[in-house]
Amino acid sequence: MGEITASLVKELRDKTGAGMMDCKKALTESGGDIESATDWLRTQGLAAAAKKSGRVASEGLVAVCVKGNSGAIVEVNSETDFVARNPEFQAFATGVSELALEANGDLEALKAMAYPGSGRTVDEEQTNLVATIGENINLRRTGFLEVGQGALGFYMHNAQGPRLGKIGVLVALEAAKEGAELPALAKQLAMHVAAAVPQAVTREELDPAILEREKNILIEQARESGKPENILEKMVEGRIRKFYEEACLVDQTYVIDGESKISKVLDEASKEVGVPVSINGFIRFALGEGVEKKDEDFASEVAKAVGG
Numbered sequence: 001m002g003e004i005t006a007s008l009v010k011e012l013r014d015k016t017g018a019g020m021m022d023c024k025k026a027l028t029e030s031g032g033d034i035e036s037a038t039d040w041l042r043t044q045g046l047a048a049a050a051k052k053s054g055r056v057a058s059e060g061l062v063a064v065c066v067k068g069n070s071g072a073i074v075e076v077n078s079e080t081d082f083v084a085r086n087p088e089f090q091a092f093a094t095g096v097s098e099l100a101l102e103a104n105g106d107l108e109a110l111k112a113m114a115y116p117g118s119g120r121t122v123d124e125e126q127t128n129l130v131a132t133i134g135e136n137i138n139l140r141r142t143g144f145l146e147v148g149q150g151a152l153g154f155y156m157h158n159a160q161g162p163r164l165g166k167i168g169v170l171v172a173l174e175a176a177k178e179g180a181e182l183p184a185l186a187k188q189l190a191m192h193v194a195a196a197v198p199q200a201v202t203r204e205e206l207d208p209a210i211l212e213r214e215k216n217i218l219i220e221q222a223r224e225s226g227k228p229e230n231i232l233e234k235m236v237e238g239r240i241r242k243f244y245e246e247a248c249l250v251d252q253t254y255v256i257d258g259e260s261k262i263s264k265v266l267d268e269a270s271k272e273v274g275v276p277v278s279i280n281g282f283i284r285f286a287l288g289e290g291v292e293k294k295d296e297d298f299a300s301e302v303a304k305a306v307g308g
Contacts (some may be wrong), residue, residue, distance in 0.1 A: 169191075
Protein backbone atom coordinates (compact mmCIF):
# COMPACT_ATOMS: atom_id res chain seq x y z
CA MET A 1 0.00 0.00 0.00
CA GLY A 2 1.27 3.46 -0.92
CA GLU A 3 1.85 6.14 1.70
CA ILE A 4 -1.28 8.09 2.66
CA THR A 5 0.11 11.62 2.35
CA ALA A 6 -1.54 14.86 3.46
CA SER A 7 -1.76 16.01 -0.17
CA LEU A 8 -3.59 12.79 -1.10
CA VAL A 9 -6.06 13.28 1.73
CA LYS A 10 -6.60 16.90 0.64
CA GLU A 11 -7.17 15.82 -2.97
CA LEU A 12 -9.88 13.38 -1.90
CA ARG A 13 -11.46 15.98 0.39
CA ASP A 14 -11.56 18.54 -2.43
CA LYS A 15 -13.14 15.96 -4.71
CA THR A 16 -15.79 14.62 -2.32
CA GLY A 17 -16.33 17.25 0.37
CA ALA A 18 -16.00 14.58 3.06
CA GLY A 19 -14.13 15.25 6.32
CA MET A 20 -10.35 14.88 6.57
CA MET A 21 -10.51 11.91 8.95
CA ASP A 22 -13.08 10.17 6.75
CA CYS A 23 -10.90 10.76 3.68
CA LYS A 24 -7.86 9.31 5.44
CA LYS A 25 -9.84 6.26 6.47
CA ALA A 26 -11.20 5.83 2.93
CA LEU A 27 -7.69 5.97 1.46
CA THR A 28 -6.44 3.48 4.03
CA GLU A 29 -9.32 1.11 3.21
CA SER A 30 -8.66 1.43 -0.54
CA GLY A 31 -4.88 1.20 -0.52
CA GLY A 32 -4.38 4.84 -1.42
CA ASP A 33 -6.39 4.71 -4.65
CA ILE A 34 -8.43 7.92 -5.11
CA GLU A 35 -11.21 6.37 -7.20
CA SER A 36 -11.67 3.41 -4.87
CA ALA A 37 -11.61 5.77 -1.89
CA THR A 38 -14.31 7.90 -3.55
CA ASP A 39 -16.46 4.80 -4.03
CA TRP A 40 -15.88 3.83 -0.39
CA LEU A 41 -17.04 7.26 0.76
CA ARG A 42 -20.10 7.01 -1.46
CA THR A 43 -21.06 3.67 0.06
CA GLN A 44 -20.80 5.29 3.48
CA GLY A 45 -22.93 8.22 2.32
CA LEU A 46 -20.13 10.68 3.11
CA ALA A 47 -19.38 11.91 -0.41
CA ALA A 48 -23.01 12.97 -0.75
CA ALA A 49 -22.43 15.63 1.89
CA ALA A 50 -20.59 17.79 -0.65
CA LYS A 51 -23.63 17.94 -2.92
CA LYS A 52 -25.81 19.08 -0.02
CA SER A 53 -23.42 21.86 1.07
CA GLY A 54 -24.74 24.25 -1.58
CA ARG A 55 -28.35 24.07 -0.47
CA VAL A 56 -29.88 26.91 1.52
CA ALA A 57 -29.91 26.27 5.27
CA SER A 58 -31.97 28.89 7.11
CA GLU A 59 -33.65 26.77 9.77
CA GLY A 60 -31.87 25.17 12.74
CA LEU A 61 -31.10 26.34 16.26
CA VAL A 62 -29.33 28.93 18.32
CA ALA A 63 -27.47 27.43 21.31
CA VAL A 64 -26.03 29.14 24.38
CA CYS A 65 -23.55 28.04 27.02
CA VAL A 66 -22.70 30.02 30.18
CA LYS A 67 -20.06 28.97 32.69
CA GLY A 68 -19.12 31.35 35.48
CA ASN A 69 -18.49 34.77 34.00
CA SER A 70 -18.05 33.54 30.42
CA GLY A 71 -20.73 32.87 27.84
CA ALA A 72 -20.83 31.70 24.22
CA ILE A 73 -23.56 31.55 21.61
CA VAL A 74 -23.69 29.76 18.25
CA GLU A 75 -26.09 29.46 15.33
CA VAL A 76 -26.24 26.08 13.59
CA ASN A 77 -28.40 25.99 10.48
CA SER A 78 -30.31 23.19 8.78
CA GLU A 79 -32.58 23.16 5.75
CA THR A 80 -35.74 22.23 7.64
CA ASP A 81 -37.25 22.74 11.06
CA PHE A 82 -37.82 18.97 11.17
CA VAL A 83 -34.07 18.37 11.34
CA ALA A 84 -33.75 21.07 14.02
CA ARG A 85 -35.81 18.77 16.24
CA ASN A 86 -33.51 15.80 15.52
CA PRO A 87 -31.73 14.69 18.75
CA GLU A 88 -28.40 14.27 16.92
CA PHE A 89 -28.63 17.79 15.50
CA GLN A 90 -29.55 19.22 18.91
CA ALA A 91 -26.67 17.35 20.57
CA PHE A 92 -24.29 18.81 17.96
CA ALA A 93 -25.55 22.38 18.54
CA THR A 94 -25.24 21.96 22.31
CA GLY A 95 -21.78 20.42 22.05
CA VAL A 96 -20.52 23.16 19.76
CA SER A 97 -21.84 25.88 22.08
CA GLU A 98 -19.80 24.36 24.94
CA LEU A 99 -16.65 24.28 22.80
CA ALA A 100 -17.32 27.89 21.75
CA LEU A 101 -16.42 29.02 25.28
CA GLU A 102 -12.80 28.33 24.32
CA ALA A 103 -12.99 29.87 20.83
CA ASN A 104 -13.55 33.45 22.05
CA GLY A 105 -15.87 34.26 19.16
CA ASP A 106 -13.50 32.98 16.45
CA LEU A 107 -15.59 30.85 14.07
CA GLU A 108 -12.67 29.32 12.18
CA ALA A 109 -10.93 28.40 15.44
CA LEU A 110 -14.15 26.76 16.62
CA LYS A 111 -14.46 24.72 13.43
CA ALA A 112 -10.89 23.48 13.82
CA MET A 113 -11.37 22.32 17.43
CA ALA A 114 -11.61 18.61 18.27
CA TYR A 115 -15.19 17.44 18.66
CA PRO A 116 -15.36 15.25 21.80
CA GLY A 117 -15.65 11.50 21.35
CA SER A 118 -15.53 11.55 17.56
CA GLY A 119 -11.87 11.69 16.52
CA ARG A 120 -12.94 14.53 14.20
CA THR A 121 -12.80 18.31 14.22
CA VAL A 122 -16.02 20.28 14.60
CA ASP A 123 -15.98 20.96 10.85
CA GLU A 124 -15.55 17.26 10.06
CA GLU A 125 -18.25 16.27 12.53
CA GLN A 126 -20.57 18.71 10.77
CA THR A 127 -19.81 17.02 7.42
CA ASN A 128 -20.42 13.63 9.00
CA LEU A 129 -23.76 14.86 10.36
CA VAL A 130 -24.76 16.06 6.87
CA ALA A 131 -24.14 12.55 5.57
CA THR A 132 -26.01 10.96 8.47
CA ILE A 133 -29.07 13.22 8.51
CA GLY A 134 -29.30 13.85 4.78
CA GLU A 135 -29.52 17.61 4.42
CA ASN A 136 -27.20 20.60 4.55
CA ILE A 137 -26.01 21.72 7.99
CA ASN A 138 -23.95 24.82 8.59
CA LEU A 139 -22.22 26.20 11.67
CA ARG A 140 -22.87 29.79 10.71
CA ARG A 141 -21.58 32.06 13.48
CA THR A 142 -20.49 32.33 17.09
CA GLY A 143 -20.12 35.02 19.73
CA PHE A 144 -18.45 35.31 23.13
CA LEU A 145 -18.83 37.53 26.21
CA GLU A 146 -17.12 37.61 29.58
CA VAL A 147 -16.90 39.87 32.62
CA GLY A 148 -14.25 40.22 35.30
CA GLN A 149 -16.87 40.66 38.01
CA GLY A 150 -20.61 40.78 37.66
CA ALA A 151 -22.96 38.34 35.99
CA LEU A 152 -23.90 36.84 32.64
CA GLY A 153 -27.51 36.14 31.76
CA PHE A 154 -29.13 34.46 28.77
CA TYR A 155 -32.59 34.05 27.34
CA MET A 156 -33.92 31.63 24.73
CA HIS A 157 -37.06 32.49 22.79
CA ASN A 158 -39.06 29.62 21.25
CA ALA A 159 -37.01 27.17 23.31
CA GLN A 160 -36.51 23.77 21.67
CA GLY A 161 -34.60 22.24 24.57
CA PRO A 162 -32.16 23.22 27.33
CA ARG A 163 -30.20 26.27 26.08
CA LEU A 164 -31.61 25.79 22.56
CA GLY A 165 -34.06 28.00 20.70
CA LYS A 166 -34.84 30.25 17.75
CA ILE A 167 -33.66 33.55 19.26
CA GLY A 168 -30.79 33.52 21.74
CA VAL A 169 -29.46 36.44 23.75
CA LEU A 170 -26.45 36.85 26.03
CA VAL A 171 -26.09 39.89 28.30
CA ALA A 172 -23.02 40.72 30.40
CA LEU A 173 -23.35 42.91 33.51
CA GLU A 174 -20.21 44.44 34.96
CA ALA A 175 -20.05 45.26 38.68
CA ALA A 176 -17.21 45.53 41.19
CA LYS A 177 -18.69 42.75 43.32
CA GLU A 178 -20.99 39.77 43.03
CA GLY A 179 -24.62 40.23 43.95
CA ALA A 180 -27.56 37.87 44.14
CA GLU A 181 -29.64 40.40 42.19
CA LEU A 182 -27.33 40.50 39.18
CA PRO A 183 -27.99 37.09 37.53
CA ALA A 184 -31.76 37.69 37.65
CA LEU A 185 -31.35 41.19 36.22
CA ALA A 186 -29.02 39.92 33.48
CA LYS A 187 -31.65 37.37 32.44
CA GLN A 188 -34.41 40.01 32.39
CA LEU A 189 -32.23 42.30 30.29
CA ALA A 190 -31.61 39.40 27.91
CA MET A 191 -35.39 39.02 27.57
CA HIS A 192 -35.59 42.75 26.86
CA VAL A 193 -32.90 42.55 24.16
CA ALA A 194 -34.73 39.64 22.50
CA ALA A 195 -37.87 41.78 22.23
CA ALA A 196 -36.45 45.28 21.64
CA VAL A 197 -33.58 44.43 19.25
CA PRO A 198 -31.11 47.22 20.17
CA GLN A 199 -28.20 47.93 17.84
CA ALA A 200 -25.70 49.04 20.51
CA VAL A 201 -25.45 49.48 24.28
CA THR A 202 -24.85 53.26 24.22
CA ARG A 203 -24.91 56.12 21.72
CA GLU A 204 -21.11 56.17 21.72
CA GLU A 205 -20.99 52.51 20.66
CA LEU A 206 -23.44 52.94 17.79
CA ASP A 207 -21.87 52.42 14.37
CA PRO A 208 -21.16 55.92 12.94
CA ALA A 209 -22.19 54.72 9.47
CA ILE A 210 -25.63 53.69 10.78
CA LEU A 211 -26.08 57.06 12.50
CA GLU A 212 -24.96 58.99 9.41
CA ARG A 213 -27.34 57.05 7.17
CA GLU A 214 -30.21 57.68 9.58
CA LYS A 215 -29.42 61.41 9.74
CA ASN A 216 -29.39 61.68 5.94
CA ILE A 217 -32.77 59.95 5.70
CA LEU A 218 -34.26 62.19 8.40
CA ILE A 219 -32.90 65.35 6.75
CA GLU A 220 -34.46 64.40 3.42
CA GLN A 221 -37.76 63.57 5.09
CA ALA A 222 -37.74 66.90 6.95
CA ARG A 223 -36.98 68.87 3.77
CA GLU A 224 -40.02 67.40 2.09
CA SER A 225 -42.13 69.29 4.65
CA GLY A 226 -41.05 72.59 3.06
CA LYS A 227 -40.29 74.21 6.41
CA PRO A 228 -37.40 76.74 6.93
CA GLU A 229 -33.87 75.40 7.61
CA ASN A 230 -33.82 76.49 11.27
CA ILE A 231 -37.02 74.52 11.88
CA LEU A 232 -35.65 71.56 9.97
CA GLU A 233 -32.65 71.32 12.32
CA LYS A 234 -34.93 71.08 15.36
CA MET A 235 -37.09 68.49 13.60
CA VAL A 236 -34.05 66.35 12.82
CA GLU A 237 -32.68 66.71 16.38
CA GLY A 238 -35.98 65.47 17.79
CA ARG A 239 -36.11 62.53 15.41
CA ILE A 240 -32.50 61.58 16.17
CA ARG A 241 -33.38 61.47 19.87
CA LYS A 242 -36.22 59.13 18.96
CA PHE A 243 -33.82 57.01 16.93
CA TYR A 244 -31.48 56.71 19.91
CA GLU A 245 -34.41 55.53 22.04
CA GLU A 246 -35.04 52.76 19.52
CA ALA A 247 -31.45 51.79 18.70
CA CYS A 248 -29.47 52.18 21.95
CA LEU A 249 -30.08 49.74 24.78
CA VAL A 250 -29.63 52.18 27.68
CA ASP A 251 -32.06 54.64 26.04
CA GLN A 252 -34.79 52.05 25.44
CA THR A 253 -37.91 51.63 27.55
CA TYR A 254 -37.67 48.48 29.65
CA VAL A 255 -40.13 45.92 28.27
CA ILE A 256 -40.48 44.29 31.69
CA ASP A 257 -42.27 47.27 33.25
CA GLY A 258 -43.10 49.29 30.13
CA GLU A 259 -42.04 52.65 31.55
CA SER A 260 -38.47 52.80 32.95
CA LYS A 261 -35.47 53.56 30.78
CA ILE A 262 -32.79 50.87 30.89
CA SER A 263 -30.38 53.51 32.22
CA LYS A 264 -32.71 54.00 35.21
CA VAL A 265 -32.96 50.22 35.73
CA LEU A 266 -29.15 50.11 35.96
CA ASP A 267 -29.12 53.05 38.41
CA GLU A 268 -31.59 51.22 40.66
CA ALA A 269 -29.52 48.03 40.46
CA SER A 270 -26.40 50.01 41.40
CA LYS A 271 -28.13 51.27 44.56
CA GLU A 272 -29.21 47.75 45.52
CA VAL A 273 -25.80 46.17 44.96
CA GLY A 274 -23.86 49.11 46.38
CA VAL A 275 -21.51 49.53 43.40
CA PRO A 276 -21.99 50.79 39.82
CA VAL A 277 -23.64 48.25 37.52
CA SER A 278 -23.20 48.60 33.77
CA ILE A 279 -23.89 46.56 30.66
CA ASN A 280 -20.58 45.24 29.38
CA GLY A 281 -22.16 43.97 26.15
CA PHE A 282 -24.84 41.84 24.56
CA ILE A 283 -25.19 39.41 21.67
CA ARG A 284 -28.49 38.63 20.00
CA PHE A 285 -28.74 35.84 17.43
CA ALA A 286 -32.05 35.38 15.63
CA LEU A 287 -32.18 32.18 13.62
CA GLY A 288 -31.72 32.68 9.90
CA GLU A 289 -31.50 36.47 9.95
CA GLY A 290 -29.74 37.65 6.81
CA VAL A 291 -29.91 34.24 5.13
CA GLU A 292 -31.58 34.36 1.74
CA LYS A 293 -34.34 31.79 1.86
CA LYS A 294 -35.61 29.89 -1.16
CA ASP A 295 -39.13 30.86 -2.11
CA GLU A 296 -40.74 27.64 -3.26
CA ASP A 297 -44.44 26.89 -3.26
CA PHE A 298 -45.86 23.83 -1.56
CA ALA A 299 -46.91 22.19 -4.84
CA SER A 300 -43.35 22.25 -6.18
CA GLU A 301 -42.05 20.76 -2.91
CA VAL A 302 -44.53 17.88 -3.20
CA ALA A 303 -43.60 17.37 -6.86
CA LYS A 304 -39.93 17.18 -5.92
CA ALA A 305 -40.64 14.67 -3.17
CA VAL A 306 -42.69 12.48 -5.50
CA GLY A 307 -39.98 12.67 -8.14
CA GLY A 308 -37.41 11.53 -5.62
